[in-house]
Amino acid sequence: MDVNRKTAYNTLLEMEINQAYSNIELNKQIGELKPDSPAFVRELVYGVIENRVYLDHILQQLIPKGLKGLKKQTLTLLRMGLYQLIFMDSVPDYAAVNEIVKMARRLVPGRDGFVNGVLRGYKKKKDQLEMPDYDTDPIEYLSLKYSFAEWIVKLWSEQYGLEKAEQLLAASNSKPQVSIRVNRLKISRKDLAEKLREKGFQVEHGRLSERALFVKGSGLLDTEEFENGLFSVQDESSILAAEILAPKSGETIIDVCAAPGGKTLAISEIMANTGRVLAFDIYDHKLELLKKEAQRLGISIIETGEQDGTVLCEELIQSADRVLVDGPCSGLGVIRRKPEIKYREIEDEGRELAEKQLNILENASEYVKKEGFLLYSTCTVNKIENAEVVSKFLRKHKKFELVRSRQLLPGVDETDGFFICKMRRRGS
C-alpha cells in the first residue's frame, strides 16, 4: 500500500472517529509511518479537510443510498479518491482511482468494487452534477463554494449580511502569515528583525502591535534566536489583546483560562518580568507547556494552578489589578489554522458555550480590585459568544464599565478572527 496515502488515510480516519486535531494527528502519523513525501500527505489531508462539504455534496449524487450508511473507512477513502480526481493535477486519474481501490481491498474488504464504481462514476457523470444556484439558495450555494457547514454560513450572514459573510468565508480559507512576538526582555524589535533578515528571512513590522513581526522563510523554529527565547510564534490579535490589557510592572494579574500560555507569556514580557502573574486552567497538564515556554523566554513571575473558572475562588476576590478571561469558544476565528472547524457542529450556535463564558467572566470579575481592569477575549467570530456575553455581563454588573471593544476579522485586519473587550471596575 502506498505509504503516503496510508499516512493521509490514518490521519483523516482518526479525525473522523476520534475528532483528533488535524495538525497534531498529521505530525504523529508522519512521525510513525515516515512517508516518502510529507508534502504530498499534507496536501491530500488538508485538501480533503478544506473541501469536505463540497466532496460530500458530490458523493451524495454519486451514491443513490446517500452517505449515512457508509462505514467511516469507506467514506474516508472515497473523499481521498475524489479529492485527487478533482483537485490534484499532479496525480493522473488512473493512479488516483487505482491506488484508492487497492487500499479499499485491504482496509474495507468486499467494498473495493463499490469504491471503484463510485470513483469511475464521477469521471462519467462529472458534467451532469448539480450545484445550487446563488439566487435560489445563497446559503447552500456559499456553503458549497467555500465548503463550510451551512450553519456557519447562515450565522455569519445573519450577523454580518451576505456580502461580508462571503468575505469572511473566503478569508477563512486563506493561509495566514506567520507572525511572531518579539521578547523585548531580551531584544528590540529592530534588532531581531535585522538578525532574521541576515539569515535570509523576509521580515515586516506588524500592523497592530508594536512587538509583532511578520516573517517569511522556512526553518524559523530551528534558529538560535528561537532557541534562545528571542521570540514566540503568535498571531498579532493575541499580542494585541495582551497590549490592550496593558499590565504594568509590579502589578498582580490573573489569567483564568491560561493554557497553553501565549497571552500569559506576552503579559509577563510587557510587565518586564516584574510583578505577579497567576495562570489558571481547568487542565493542569496543559499548563506544562506554559512553564517550559516561560523558561525558554526567561520569565519567572508566573505561578500556575489547576482551577475551574466556573467555580468562584474566594481567596482571589479583589486581589488583581487586571484579569484576563480568554475562555473556551467555538474557534470560528481560527479556521485558517484549523480547517476542521468549518464543519464542526456546535450546540445551539454557541449559546451553550456563551453561558459558560458568562459564568467564567462573572467569577473572574470578582477578582478585579476597585479601579482595576477586566479583559474578555475569544478567538471566534460569533456575536452570541462575544458582544452578547459582554452586554449581558455589563447589564448585570453595574460596577463595571466598558472601556473599548473590538472584533478583528481575517481578510479585514489580516489577523485571526478575534474579539477583545476591555472593561473597568469603578472605584465605588
Ligand SMILES: C[S@@+](CC[C@H](N)C(=O)[O-])C[C@H]1O[C@@H](n2cnc3c(N)ncnc32)[C@H](O)[C@@H]1O
Ligand atoms: C482559548 S484557550 C486559552 C488560550 C490561552 N489564553 C493562550 O493565549 O494561549 C481556552 C482555555 O480555557 C481552558 N478552559 C476550558 N474550560 C475551562 C474552565 N471551566 N475553567 C478554566 N479553564 C478552562 C481550556 O483548557 C483552554 O486551555
